[in-house]
Amino acid sequence: EPEVTQTPSHQVTQMGQEVILRCVPISNHLYFYWYRQILGQKVEFLVSFYNNEISEKSEIFDDQFSVERPDGSNFTLKIRSTKLEDSAMYFCASSNGLAGVNEQFFGPGTRLTVL
Amino acid sequence: KQEVTQIPAALSVPEGENLVLNCSFTDSAIYNLQWFRQDPGKGLTSLLLIQSSQREQTSGRLNASLDKSSGRSTLYIAASQPGDSATYLCAVSTDYKLSFGAGTTVTVRA
Numbered sequence: 001e002p003e004v005t006q007t008p009s010h011q012v013t014q015m016g017q018e019v020i021l022r023c024v025p026i027s028n029h030l031y032f033y034w035y036r037q038i039l040g041q042k043v044e045f046l047v048s049f050y051n052n053e054i055s056e057k058s059e060i061f062d063d064q065f066s067v068e069r070p071d072g073s074n075f076t077l078k079i080r081s082t083k084l085e086d087s088a089m090y091f092c093a094s095s096n097g098l099a100g101v102n103e104q105f106f107g108p109g110t111r112l113t114v115l
Numbered sequence: 116k117q118e119v120t121q122i123p124a125a126l127s128v129p130e131g132e133n134l135v136l137n138c139s140f141t142d143s144a145i146y147n148l149q150w151f152r153q154d155p156g157k158g159l160t161s162l163l164l165i166q167s168s169q170r171e172q173t174s175g176r177l178n179a180s181l182d183k184s185s186g187r188s189t190l191y192i193a194a195s196q197p198g199d200s201a202t203y204l205c206a207v208s209t210d211y212k213l214s215f216g217a218g219t220t221v222t223v224r225a
Contacts, residue, residue: 033213105161
């Protein structure tokens, strides 16, 4: 069964460093997303991406964040200068985008720890 | 802004009992509603998706209902097992993004 994969599973970084989180969405899906979950809190939407551009972004997704689909299979989230409050589990998701259906499938997550 | 609430926050039942998990949302203009399972420190597993035009969806021991006009969904899990212990999240879809509830943490005692 096709699934969304994410690497690495755990990333530890120093405050101020850049990190890139990687995702391989399900191959025939057209919509891609990033969400995050701070420990003990709700899962929060960050950004959606379609046709090589951002469809929607939340207020969390400021200039420190960027997304890219560098090739036909990968989808990345970059945080330019990490802060302590960026520590969270980051989930990638994908969907085929069929209107009214649009079931989103999530990857296992990358746990980001900023020291 | 869409707000999603799940009640109760936690639930502990003996094995074999049926589970009833509630979800409410403030904006009824949704595309669909998904129920997810999350095990500690793990990702989200999609359990059921109900389209906005549907009232009910079933998968094995799971049944989810949707009353869009009143902004409510209920997930029923029949004959609970210890392996059902997890956090269950409700999420509503508007404009292709999901808004999540905080979840109900279920413990099924053997």
